[in-house]
Amino acid sequence: MKIATSICLLSALGFAACQAPAIRRAPEFNGDLVAGGHRQIAKAPAHDKNRWRLITAVHALKLGRHSEARALLATAMPSAGQILKADARTRLAQSLFSPENVKGFHGEPHERAMGWFYRGMFYWMDGEPDNARACFRTAQLMDALAAQPEHRADWVLLDYLDGFITTKLGRDGSAARTRAQANAGNTALPAYNAKANVMVFLQFGFGPMKKTGGDVGEKIVYDGGHSQARSARITVSGRTLIAPTFDNLTFQASTRGDRAMDAILANKAAIKKTGDLVGDIGVTAGAILASQPKTEDVGVALLGAGLVGKIIGGSAEPRADTRTWTNLPQHLSFAALQLPVGTHTVTIEFLDANGIALPDRQKNVSVTVQTGRDTVVFVAD
Amino acid sequence: MKHITILFIGTALWVAVGCTNINSTHGPSVTEMRPDERGFVAGLGIESQDLVTISEKMARGILGAEPIANAEGKPVIVLEPINNDTRFPIDKDIFLMLIRDKLLEHAANKITFVAREHMDKLEKERDLKLSGQVTGGEKITGNKFKGADFILTGTFKGISGRGNAGASDYVLYSFQLIDPDTSEIVWGGNHQIKKQGKDDVTYR
Numbered sequence: 001m002k003i004a005t006s007i008c009l010l011s012a013l014g015f016a017a018c019q020a021p022a023i024r025r026a027p028e029f030n031g032d033l034v035a036g037g038h039r040q041i042a043k044a045p046a047h048d049k050n051r052w053r054l055i056t057a058v059h060a061l062k063l064g065r066h067s068e069a070r071a072l073l074a075t076a077m078p079s080a081g082q083i084l085k086a087d088a089r090t091r092l093a094q095s096l097f098s099p100e101n102v103k104g105f106h107g108e109p110h111e112r113a114m115g116w117f118y119r120g121m122f123y124w125m126d127g128e129p130d131n132a133r134a135c136f137r138t139a140q141l142m143d144a145l146a147a148q149p150e151h152r153a154d155w156v157l158l159d160y161l162d163g164f165i166t167t168k169l170g171r172d173g174s175a176a177r178t179r180a181q182a183n184a185g186n187t188a189l190p191a192y193n194a195k196a197n198v199m200v201f202l203q204f205g206f207g208p209m210k211k212t213g214g215d216v217g218e219k220i221v222y223d224g225g226h227s228q229a230r231s232a233r234i235t236v237s238g239r240t241l242i243a244p245t246f247d248n249l250t251f252q253a254s255t256r257g258d259r260a261m262d263a264i265l266a267n268k269a270a271i272k273k274t275g276d277l278v279g280d281i282g283v284t285a286g287a288i289l290a291s292q293p294k295t296e297d298v299g300v301a302l303l304g305a306g307l308v309g310k311i312i313g314g315s316a317e318p319r320a321d322t323r324t325w326t327n328l329p330q331h332l333s334f335a336a337l338q339l340p341v342g343t344h345t346v347t348i349e350f351l352d353a354n355g356i357a358l359p360d361r362q363k364n365v366s367v368t369v370q371t372g373r374d375t376v377v378f379v380a381d
Numbered sequence: 382m383k384h385i386t387i388l389f390i391g392t393a394l395w396v397a398v399g400c401t402n403i404n405s406t407h408g409p410s411v412t413e414m415r416p417d418e419r420g421f422v423a424g425l426g427i428e429s430q431d432l433v434t435i436s437e438k439m440a441r442g443i444l445g446a447e448p449i450a451n452a453e454g455k456p457v458i459v460l461e462p463i464n465n466d467t468r469f470p471i472d473k474d475i476f477l478m479l480i481r482d483k484l485l486e487h488a489a490n491k492i493t494f495v496a497r498e499h500m501d502k503l504e505k506e507r508d509l510k511l512s513g514q515v516t517g518g519e520k521i522t523g524n525k526f527k528g529a530d531f532i533l534t535g536t537f538k539g540i541s542g543r544g545n546a547g548a549s550d551y552v553l554y555s556f557q558l559i560d561p562d563t564s565e566i567v568w569g570g571n572h573q574i575k576k577q578g579k580d581d582v583t584y585r
Contacts, residue, residue, distance in 0.1 A: 080469045081426030081550055083578040103583050123470060123565040130465040130473075137468035137541070144543035145585065169464070260545075260585035 015290050033059040034068060049091055050076040051105040051323050054115060058327045061118065062380050070122045077115045079108065080138040093321075094264050096271060096312075100321035106208070108220070108259075110252040112142040113155060113193045113323045119334075120161070121201055123375040133165040147257020154183045154255075157246035164336065167192045168374075180246075185246050196336035198367055199376045202243055204229035204350060205330030208250040210322040218269035218318040219262065224250040226331035227379045228358055229350035234335050236346045236367075243335035249328055261320075268318035275313025282306020329380065350381045397416055425550040425576040426469045427537075435572045436476060438557050440483035444491070446558060446568035448531070455488035455493045458484075458558070459529035467539030476497070477533060480556075495527050532559045533566065 037056025044052050053076035056342050060069035078084065084106060093103035106112060119137030140158040146277075163176030173192065181189050205227020213221035232243045283306035290299025337346075346365045349357040361381055389522050414420055417433040443449055449456060460477040481494050494504065503526070510518035535556040551573065558568040579585075 079424060079426055081548075081576070082424035083548075084580040084584040086581040086583075090581045093583050100583070106584055119470070128470075128473075131470040134465055134470045138470075141468060141541055141543050141548075145545065152448050260582045264582070 022381035034063060034065060047102060047104045049105075049321065051107070051325060054111070054325045055109070055327055057118070058325075061378060066122065066125065069118070073115060073119050073122070077112075077119070078118070080134065093209060093261075096268055097315050097317055099317040099319035100261060100265060101319070101323055103321065105321075105323055107325055108253065109145065109256055110208075110249055112327065113139040113158070113252070114249070114328055115139075116142065116327070117158065121376060121378065124165075124199060124374060128199045128375045129165045129374065133162055136161045136165075137174055143252065143256075146255055148255065150253040150285045151257070155247050155252065156180050156184045156187075156189070159183070160189055160246060161334070164192050167194050168196075170194075184246065187246070189244075189246075190241075190335070193336055194340055196338045197369055197374050198292075198337040198339050198344075198346075199374055200234060200335045200337065200346070200348070200380045201376065202232050202242065202244070202333035202335070202348070202380070203208075203329035203331065203378075204232075204333065205327035207325075207330050208253040209326065210253075210320075210324045212320055212322055214265075214269060214320075215317075216269045216272050216318050218265040218320055220259075220320045220322060222250060222254045224254075225328075227381070228352055229361065230331065230353045230381075231355070232333055232335070232352045232379075233349040233351055233357065234337070234346060235349075236337060236344055239337060241337075242351075243333045245331040245333055247332040249330055249332070251338065265318050265320055268316055272313050272316035272318055275316060275361045277309070277313075279306050279310030279313050282309055338365070339369045339372055341369050346377070348379050385535045425578050427467075427471055431574055432479060435554050436479035436483055438572055439480050440487070441571050442556075442570035443480070443484060443533070443558060443568060444488050448558070448560075448567040449492065452491070452530075456492060456530040457493045457495055457527045458531045458533050459495055459497050461532050461534040463534060465557065467537050468541050468550070469539070469552070471537070475536065476554075480533070493527070494574060495529070507585075509545060529561050532561050533557075534559065545585075547577055549575065549577040551575040 034056055037059050041049050041052040041056060053072045057069040057076065058071035060066070060072065064312070084265050087104075089103045092098045093100045107115070116135045116139030120132040121137065123129070123131075123135055136158045140153045140155055140162070143155055143351045144153045146152045146154075159180035161181065163173030166173030166176060167225060177189070177192065207225040209223040209225075210220050211223055213219035213239070230245055234241050234243060269316035280306075282302050283333055286299045286303030288299065289295040290303055290307055292299070344367050346367050348363045348365065350361040351357055358381075363379055365377055365379060367377055390435070414430040419430050420428070435573045458481075459479060460474075462474060463471075463473045465471055465473060484492055485494065506515075507521065509515045510521060512518070534558065535554065538553045538555070552575075553571060553573050555571040556569065557566045560567050
């Protein structure tokens, strides 16, 4: 009877940990993605607000609401060179009983690089190409910790733009261009035209998504992104040029290699699995032994040890942080045009892998060229 | 039963003590600091303490430069934006503004700065005066906007690295005083800063 009471007490304790799932209401949507994003930012817990700021920034960027996008990116991202320090949440993320996603969101390297890429584009829009170049360099540095040397700092467009801006500022940008071409493989990158005054930033498709991998969710694996478009055909004033794909975000995300945090999560996973194993053996063997008067004491001890193992195994949280900047593209592309001062209509067609224009994807963009500064245009498929 | 009770109480205590609120209940705290102090959010980038140190050093250097120290009259200096060749986006005017303000503070009788950055507004005001829409036009005879005896500008260059051991950034802050008539660099000064740091393990 005593044993039965004990088991009941312990079971009650175990079940106390079970919570009914929180009811998630369908998101409110009124057609304005930016307004919806701002609502999500307001609702999100503090450690997740930055992710929503980044997502909303891309919505705003696509809708041409550049000042909103610029402000959201500036708020969401640490300054260049800021050291991401330990705090209560990072310590909690490392603890055995918390998943990784309790820490403040700063994204994985490909997400951080994209944040700096967009910020660089905005600096260029504001007529500050050297500050844009600074952002592209910081973006490239985000990728410097990839596991394999050949994948470190290997974004093609970032080096290409670094060299292009350096060339436009009257210096030698060939070293950066050579790096870009080396990473571009068979894609022939366009030659620099220092007199180009219209910069067209293009992005295609849907980027990679994180999901949990490993036995108990301790790893991040990537669901590859998708894009039908592989290049763009730009037509203006009777001239046509092809903008190739410079970068593939799924490739960048999946070539990052192991993170320092992965070792911590692997330890947590090992403890969880060991706890579960000890629990299974201890509870089963303990229950059998405890039912015999001769081995009751040993059985109870084993049962207790098994329950402790179960509690530890059940409480350990090795889950990796799979929060994702969900509206990043699959491919990045770029083209530079030299146009006379005035307003021009630029036609952009998105081409598939065979170079055939995708139906219903054509975009016409009005571009106003001014004297003494570059015009920067952003187009998504 | 004794074992189980102890186990039960122990587990309950462990859970109760282990669960703490990690969100501050005291709200945000603000600490006022001098701009030349290194703050607790210090990073590898260009920060206020660098700005203060560099601008003071450059202002001293310019005051001691031969063309300024031995100039007849008050040479006119024009500020030209800095060329940023680092990985840090910066406000390119802030260094030159601070150098100018320090020079004006300590040597206003030796140097004249002209406000070229406000040229549009100045031209508009002058045109209003000349057209008689506002008073003061009678005092303007010919072009009174001053040309530069010297141009003060600079270039920032950087070397950045990142590896498993951490990140490091070296920045060279180089300033020049240029004679626009001859393109001669009449004074040059620089300051170098190298910083190293490491992100928390959860972000590496």
